[in-house]
Amino acid sequence: MRLHGFELRRVAMPLVSPFRTSFGTQTERDVLLVRAITDGADGWGECVVLSDPLYSPEYVDAAVDVMRRHLIPALAGVTDAPGVGEALKAFKGHRMSKGALEMAVLDAELRTEGRSFARELGSVHDRVPCGVSVGIMDSIPALLDAVDGYLSEGYVRIKLKIEPGWDVDAVRAVRERFGDDVLLQVDANTAYTLRDARHLAKLDDFDLLLIEQPLEEEDILGHADLARIVRTPICLDESITSAQTAAAAIRLGATQVINIKPGRVGGYLEARRIHDLAVAHGIAVWCGGMVESGIGRAANVALASLPGFTLPGDVSASDRFYHQDITAPFVMRDGHLDVPTGPGLGVEPDETILESLTTWVEQVTI
Ligand SMILES: CC(=O)N[C@@H](Cc1ccc2ccccc2c1)C(=O)O
Numbered sequence: 450m451r452l453h454g455f456e457l458r459r460v461a462m463p464l465v466s467p468f469r470t471s472f473g474t475q476t477e478r479d480v481l482l483v484r485a486i487t488d489g490a491d492g493w494g495e496c497v498v499l500s501d502p503l504y505s506p507e508y509v510d511a512a513v514d515v516m517r518r519h520l521i522p523a524l525a526g527v528t529d530a531p532g533v534g535e536a537l538k539a540f541k542g543h544r545m546s547k548g549a550l551e552m553a554v555l556d557a558e559l560r561t562e563g564r565s566f567a568r569e570l571g572s573v574h575d576r577v578p579c580g581v582s583v584g585i586m587d588s589i590p591a592l593l594d595a596v597d598g599y600l601s602e603g604y605v606r607i608k609l610k611i612e613p614g615w616d617v618d619a620v621r622a623v624r625e626r627f628g629d630d631v632l633l634q635v636d637a638n639t640a641y642t643l644r645d646a647r648h649l650a651k652l653d654d655f656d657l658l659l660i661e662q663p664l665e666e667e668d669i670l671g672h673a674d675l676a677r678i679v680r681t682p683i684c685l686d687e688s689i690t691s692a693q694t695a696a697a698a699i700r701l702g703a704t705q706v707i708n709i710k711p712g713r714v715g716g717y718l719e720a721r722r723i724h725d726l727a728v729a730h731g732i733a734v735w736c737g738g739m740v741e742s743g744i745g746r747a748a749n750v751a752l753a754s755l756p757g758f759t760l761p762g763d764v765s766a767s768d769r770f771y772h773q774d775i776t777a778p779f780v781m782r783d784g785h786l787d788v789p790t791g792p793g794l795g796v797e798p799d800e801t802i803l804e805s806l807t808t809w810v811e812q813v814t815i
């Protein structure tokens with residue numbers, strides 16, 4: 450397959466409701482799409498960076514710049530997805546940008562060969578259970594209404610965003626209202642420090658599946674110390690940027706469960722390597738979400754169908770975040786999403802919707 454270049458496209462997608470986490474409130478997703486232009490089929494990738502460097506060091510403007518000036522020029526002569534990782538090794542960081550380029554090349558390759566992402570990655574299920582991520586709310590009643598809605602829609606697992614001042618009371622209220630059988634977990638997005646250990650240990654009374662990324666992403670040792678004080682399993686997200694850091698976190702006892710996000714780790718091939726590593730260590734993994742459009746969502750559903758993904762992921766229906774997706778919407782049935790079976794991602798953007806939401810587009814030829 451010959452690569453001619455890439456189209457970079459920013460798409461403004463308003464969220465159905467403000468989504469508040471410990472790092473701020475988002476009302477719109479500035480989606481950055483990458484289209485690989487080849488002598489065969491075009492391929493699509495989604496760069497999951499946020500507009501600002503609040504979740505991780507990357508952000509949209511930087512991703513556009515690093516892809517245009519550094520990463521894409523380095524892909525001259527690359528003919529397949531493994532070649533993308535190889536060609537970009539010399540550049541430090543920018544894993545979400547590298548991952549998007551690899552994803553677009555992989556999609557082009559698979560569409561041309563008629564193979565699905567699911568088959569390429571090693572899928573063993575034809576549908577995956579849907580978890581949902583619930584933001585920090587203005588009040589406990591508002592939180593209970595939101596959780597009630599998601600449970601009625603069929604979500605099989607509830608994740609509550611927490612931060613100091615919105616944690617134990619929120620979890621207790623959900624447990625008291627919806628009972629002990631609801632699969633429940635929390636995500637702090639690095640909002641706590643080891644000084645909060647005793648406070649976080651209060652969450653042990655609520656039979657949570659896990660506590661996600663309580664401490665800052667570089668504090669691997671802090672998470673290992675915390676795991677000795679808190680009984681609830683610790684799950685890392687922001688800290689796990691590669692199979693190498695996953696191996697270190699597992700060895701140090703810093704993570705008992707791993708949230709795998711392909712963008713955060715540099716692509717779907719690295720995500721599969723982390724899956725394989727975790728399975729070898731008996732560590733459960735689940736597929737995290739970055740409020741993706743249907744493009745990233747399709748690839749995440751395929752990844753979530755690998756055997757080691759034994760916990761429901763943040764793999765929600767399109768309408769959890771968007772009134773209108775840029776692909777055919779992912780609709781949940783009995784709390785599950787079907788794994789796309791078509792070539793490549795198995796979905797593609799609706800060109801009319803795409804054009805109507807596009808704020809910027811640029812071709813970068815190789
Ligand atoms: C679904 C979920 O909780 N995802 C991330 C946080 C996150 C990531 C990317 C976001 C982009 C726009 C708005 C909110 C966002 C939240 C997480 O697991 O930590």
Ligand SMILES: [Mg+2]
Pocket residue numbers: 636638661662686687708737
């Ligand atoms: Mg998280």
